[in-house]
Amino acid sequence: MSVLEIKNLHVNVATEQGEREILRGVDLAIAEGEIHAIMGPNGSGKSTLAYTIAGHPKYTVVSGEILLDGESVLAMSVDERARAGLFLAMQYPVEIPGVTVTNFLRTAKTAISGEAPSVRTWIKDVRESMARLRMDAAFAERNINEGFSGGEKKRNEILQLELLGPRFAVLDETDSGLDVDALKIVSEGVNRAKANTGLGILLITHYTRILRYIKPDFVHVFVAGKVAEQGGSELAERLENEGYDRYLPTEASVAGGVSAGAPAPSK
């Protein structure tokens, strides 16, 4: 049974004004096949957690641990973590001019599985995955994310999730900017990946609407750099109705610059 554990994680970010503390003792454990939703106001550190798990060099782990099946990943480089089975679907996927999606996917697949995929099955896998995500075949020949709409970028992230088959995926606001149809398509993609590989998922979102399609086993309320409360999916409903006010300390004591982040009611 695979497990991703985050223990008392403290993380600083390097800013122009110097180091700033963002994560202040995060504890989480995600087992294979589980879905954990993280909800929290803007600026509470959700993306920081996601990036730190992936190993982004801008974030410094001051103390605490990230363990994959009991082994620390902190000393591992970004690519080593990905090869160990971690995946981050980014909130803002970057454009890479001159590198086609096809070339990228093949290179990534080869890196992850340690050998080049067999040409015939690979092309078929890519084509089928794209079709299921309702991505036009022409996307394969386009440069990564270049000129993609917000929704197309998110589908492209899920395409990679499906094809690379990680053990744990962090989905950072994959639902933001998606219309209802796209939301369903993307959610189906995530559920497929889970059903096929027993993927464990950390799903960061502001809205409960994605939770109608991707059913969380646990919901964590993230405030000012740590988990303020956890519960089952009923917690998400309450957050949607009540917002985060009850978790917010008095204004003066908020160091992390928490802005009004009550999720917009879904329709």
Next chain:
Amino acid sequence: MTAATHAAPAAVAVSGAVPTTAQHGMTAHSDGARARPAIPVQTRSERFRSVHAADFPPVTGREVAWKFSPTARFTDLTDGDLDGSRLPFTATDAAGVTLSWIPRTDPRIGTAGTPEDRAAANAWTAVTEALCVHVGGENEKTVTITRSELGTAPRAAHTVIEAAPHSRGLIVLAGQGDARLSENVEILVGAGASLTVVSLQEWAPEAVHLASHFARLGRDARLKHIVVSLGGQIVRVNPTGHLAEPGADIEALGLYFADAGQHLEQQVFVHHDAPHTKSRVTYKGALQGEGARSVWIGDVLIGNTATGTDSYEQNRNLVLSDGTRADSIPNLEIETGDIAGAGHASATGRFDDEQLFYLMARGITEEEARRLVVRGFLTEIVQKIGSPGLEQRLTAALDMELRRS
């Protein structure tokens, strides 16, 4: 002496350059590199020209043509005696392309242009014969001329590439191994001809290569001119395209990869001298390592007869490490009010770490990720070459460059 001032002073001169920020997420300015605006002291058309070395005073390095170049390191080529005898080369064969040595008195010599600096004039004076590459026939064909045994003694060369009216062809002029070479290449593109010329510099690390290319394009002629500079200590290839007759069209492409201590320079000049002429200039370069240096100057002159002209030039540099310097100076002079379009762009940007992170987060190693990004940046040029064989060869050569870091 042939001092040429063949264009009247600008009536409507829009001169000077403002490097613009790029559309591709790069900035016009960044650490370790700079792109700076330049107001020319004189317009490019008024620059002194002569085929006689003696007409140029000894090079000081302060001349407008030399001020970015490490001139002290090649005084042998600018001011010394050059070996102007036939130089050794190998060439591939193709029906429709003939190679021959022609005497320097041949009437074709000097019809495409006149040297603008002392190195070019010195070479012009020194050669006894020119290598003539004649391209005829409407079928597509490729001939590669490789100079790989030039040695370390300073030498001169003169090449005339002549595309007969309505002919088509791709000529690659490749350089490998040692060289201290100053050369002139004249490119005569006949009416309706479609010619591609690739100057491929893969010299040994100590080589010095100074080249002036002069192209004259006839009516409805098309020239794709590509400068690829990868190897050599100092490589300076300055192409001039003279769009002399209506409908002439030049696509000037450049690709360079400057490593530590390498100086790669290109001064491009496009002269729109007839109505309805078109030019596209696109140069892209990567710089990596202490002292890696690139210079790109792009002068476009739209003469007063060049109505309906369509012109665009751009240079983009990708900076991969500290300690590099990229000078990038686009410069547009317009002497007619009636043009279809003219523009320029210049940008020098640092390698984007977020791109690196994205690729590495998918399991791709840092080395491979850098290679993908740089190759992606430069590939726009490679893909425009239009020769799959050459594209493959260049991609492999670029990968070698990246691996060397």
